[in-house]
Amino acid sequence: MVAISSRGVMMFSASLLLLLPPPVAAAAAAPAAAAATAGTHCTSKCGNISIPFPFGVEPGCFRPGFNVTCADDMLLLHNISEIFDINLANGTLDIYVQRVDQSLPVPQTHDIGNWDVVGVGLDGGPYTLAAGRNKLVVIGCDVQALLMDVSEDVLSTCAAFCSPINKKLYQVASPDCSGVGCCQAPILAGLDVYLLQFRRFNGSWSGNQATVYIVDADLLSSYRMDEMQEAALPVVLEWVISNSTCQSNSTTAPECRSSNSFCKNSTAFRGGHRCHCSEGYDGNPYLVDGCKDIDECKFPEIYPCFGDCNNTIGGYLCQCPLGFEGDASVPTGCKDVDECVHPDAHSCYGICKNLPGSFQCQCPQGTYGDPTTKGGCITIKNSFPGSKIALVVSSGFILLIVALAAPFITHKIQLRRVKRLKEKFFKQNHxxxxxxxxxxxxxxxxxxxxxxxxxxxxxxxxxxxxxxxxxxxxxxxxxxxxxxxxxxxxxxxxxxxxxxxxxxxxxxxxxxxxxxxxxxxxxxxxxxxxxxxxxFISNGTLYHHLHVEGAISLSWDDRLRIVLEVARALSYLHSSTSMPIYHRDIKSSNVLLDDSLTAKVSDFGASRYIPIDQTGVTTAIQGTFGYLDPMYYYTGRLTAKSDVFSFGVLTMELLTRKKPFVYRSGDGDGDGLVSHFSSLFREGKLADIIDPQVMEEGNGDIQEVAALAVVCTKLKGEDRPTMREVELILENLCAKMHNTSCTTPYSRDQILAQGVTQEVSRQYTMEEEIELSARYPR
CATH class of the missing domain: 3.30.200.20 (Phosphorylase Kinase; domain 1)
Known part of the structure; x- marks a missing residue:
């Protein structure tokens, strides 16, 4: 990208150093500034060039090493090189560099083997030459240039020769630049230091000059040689956001701030990495919520869909329109359904005519009526054969009847279609x-x-x-x-x-x-x-009552009663029904509270029947992280102890008012709620995590409830109690503490209703219930 001509080799050094900005510390070397973000006060555009974060103009708007300057609608890198494109996805920076003085001729007294060596340092900053994007170009006669690493191993070389008679150079630099008056060589990117060597062949003509350029290979053919010596030429730089590599056990990094982004190591930097938006997203991965969902339906040339396109989060759904079937992702992939091939399925017992996406049904000539029902088309009888007058009268009469009957027939057809549609949905919905x-x-x-x-x-x-x-x-x-x-x-x-x-x-x-x-x-x-x-449960969920703003939530007596009521419900489901029922998704948002704050367990969409001769069953994993039994998660085996674990987590949530699915301890280990609560319990430091309101209102029963929560969340299922045992422990605890709200007896009607339901449940045969569970697996 920079033109270099020199009488001595030191001019090569001075010129090539202009290729990159002045030395800066790597982005990872200043963690205090890593929190800089593109705020509302930051300049977002200079001229027609956008300035995305981590680049920025004002202090606090860029990461270290990514500061740029906006002057006269020109975006400059460290006040030296004009920037004409910033590409976050590729991690590239396209810049121009002004020409360097080229008036000095190449020395004429070098012998073969007398080499001049120049070191070009990149100083470990965030920039380097982009891999495969730039070329070393030499314009001159009888000159050879070599590019080497610090070990003097040759990376690339080229030589330019001219005719002894005609020393004129070609006027257009073609991409191949084959060696007559001009030669080019690839540049291996990613090195901190390059050594440039050149020589003049013996016997070269007097006054020989040579010019060296580094230029974007894709744009090389756009410049005439005489123009290259006057113009600022383009070069492509590559950068990384940090010199460290991505963590081996994670796809993200602190610099990747968008939730829909991931970390990827750079091939140009040893140990460096950049951030990218996840598949189906586009935008700036270095900003919170910077990666936005791509509406694929707006870009059919990239995401082909020749049917009905519906955007989804992180993707899109493409399907054929109604009345068509096939592959909607390819042209002419959706084929018209010929409804006339299946008259019974589409209710046409007359003359059927297929239309694109639909069909037309009518009675044959000489009949009238409803062609959508069997026998609906009635033959027209002529009472006066050979009489034109009778034919006209009868035809008019028939038309009058059809006109009068049309609304009733249409209404009847619509009723039949609605009925058939309801029957279809009824079967579809089991x-x-x-x-x-x-x-x-x-x-x-x-x-x-x-x-x-x-x-x-x-x-x-x-x-x-x-x-x-x-x-x-x-x-x-x-x-x-x-x-x-x-x-x-x-x-x-x-x-x-x-x-x-x-x-x-x-x-x-x-x-x-x-x-x-x-x-x-x-x-x-x-x-x-x-x-x-x-x-209708009018008082919302337990989650909303626990996690309200302010220091005061549900009283400790109410929390103790609610946890007992949830235990009663789970104990009933596990032990008192004809076939045990495992809920699989016990959490505070699935516990509703009525006007008297009585707990109601809800959302049984993930629940499963378990045959009474089995202790568990292997299923697809369902539940909510934070409440999910780890043994169930890793083995896929669902048992009654899986609900016990979730109940234990719910009890910890009631004691602490901490959200299990987002909680992380602040001691540096980042433990979840269960492991942190259990550790504090063993160390006798429960007061560090228990809700202050509970500590104030509790009357000696907090320690026992906490112990119950810990034993319910044991790693091994066999170490946990059953829900029936949990229910008895809580009832005894309430009785010991004289908590009348926990021991409210069932009314006679409730006991009778519960008993009747259990008898009804036991009327089913084992074979029927096993068939029911198998028909709707989770």
Whole structure:
């Protein structure tokens, strides 16, 4: 990128040093400035050149070594070289360097073997020549140049010769620059020091001159040789954000601040690295939230989609339009479905005509009626053969009848289509399961059957203002059904796994009736998205009550009672149903509280039946990190002790008001809530982590509850107690502390209802329940 001509070799040194900016410390050498970010006060553009972080103009707007200057709409690197492009993705910097004086001729008295050596230092800064992007170019006659490393090993060389008669050089520097008046050689990037050697061959003509350039190889053919000696030429530099390498056990680094970024080592720097946005994202990985999701649907030339394109987080979904099928990612990949090939599937018993994406159905000539039903086309009878008048009258009469009957026929067709669509969704949503429940127990059937019309009326057609929350399996609406306030859950995404989760929740909650388990009132399977109707719990989740702003949350008595009620619910699910039920996702956001702060365990979409002759089952991992049993996570084997572990974490959350899924200890080890809590318990330092409100209100029972939480979170499942044992321990603790809120007895109606539900559950045969569990695996 820089032109060099010299009578002596020291001019090579002075010229080549202009290739890079003045020496700067590496980015990793100043950690105090690593927190600099591109704030609102930082210059974001100079002329038509954008200035992305880590580059910046003002102090505090750049990382060390990446400061630039904006003067007269020109962006300069350390006030020397003009920058005309900054590429974050490739880690390159395109700059211009002004020409250097070239008036001195090459010495004429060198003998063969008399070499001049010049060292060019890059000083360990964040910049180096970009690999494979630049060329060493020599313009002259009878001159040879060699590029070597500090060990004097030759990296590349070239020689330029001229005719003894005609010493004129070619006027255009072609990319091959084959050796007549001009030669070029590749430059190995990534070295800290280069040695440049050159020589003049004996007998060269008097007044010989030679000029050396380093220039962007892609732009070499754009310059005439006579222009190269006057112009500032382009060169490509490469940089790294830090001289250290990426950690071997991690794909990120402190410099990669965006959550959708990763660390990648540079091939040009020994030990250096840069940050990149993850696949499906683009932007600046060195800023918080700098990597934004790419809307692939806006760039069909890069992400081809010849059907219906829908953007998703980190990707996109491409599918054929309605009435077409095939591969939507290739041209003409979506083929029209010929509905006329399958008349029964599309209800056409007349003349069927296929259309692009649709079809047309009509009665044959000489008939009229409804072609979408068998026998719907009626033959027109002529009462007066050969009579034109009779034909006209009868035709007019038929047309009048058709015109009068058309609205009724259309309405009938629409009703039949709606009916068929409901039947399709009913089968798709495993409606046979609901029919099985109805046949086994009339009471369940009567309260489970809810029509779509009723739910639309209850929610004002699922009005946006009726939304009261959402979870991992759908959106929750508040509605009024039969003068009762209810909660209606609707799936967000129509995929089979979501539907199976809903049906799994129906199968479980329809057989459960416990005062501490949210009550399922019914379901509707007439829509593409299944709907579930629950009792409305008005006081929100335990999570929102615990993690409120301020020092005061739920009282200790309420927390102790809530943890006992959750234990009762889990003990009932594990021990008192005809087939044990494991919840798999116990956490504070899945515990609802009513007006009296009574706990209600909810969200059974991830739950599983376990046959009573088995102690566990191997399943796909589901749950929430922070609450998830590590043995279940690593082995995939689900047991009752997996719920016990999650319950132990919930108890620690009640004691500390710390969020398990984001908690990290501040002692340098970065332990999670479970390991840190257990360590403090063993060291007798529980006061360091217990909620101050609990310490103030507790009356001697905190230590015992903490001990129970620790034993519930033992690494090995066999070292943990059962939920029945946990329930008894908490009830005895409440009785000992005379806490009446913990020992509130069940009412007679609740005991009877619970007993009836258990009897209903036991009416199912073992074969039916095993079939039910197998049909909807998690």
């Amino acid at each position: 409606g046979l399961l609901l029919q099985q429940l109805i046949s086994q127990n009339t009471d369940i059937g009567e309260r489970m059957i809810i029509t779509l019309r009723e739910l639309e009326k209850a929610t004002d057609n699922f009005d946006k203002t009726r939304e009261v929350g959402g979870g991992g399996h759908g959106v929750v609406y508040k509605g009024i059904l039969n003068l009762h306030v209810v909660a209606i859950k609707k799936s967000k995404i129509v995929v089979q796994r979501e539907i199976d989760d809903f049906i799994n929740e129906v199968a479980i909650l329809s057989q459960v009736n416990h005062r501490n388990v949210v009550k399922l009132l019914g379901c509707c399977l007439e829509t593409e998205v299944p709907l579930l109707v629950y009792e």
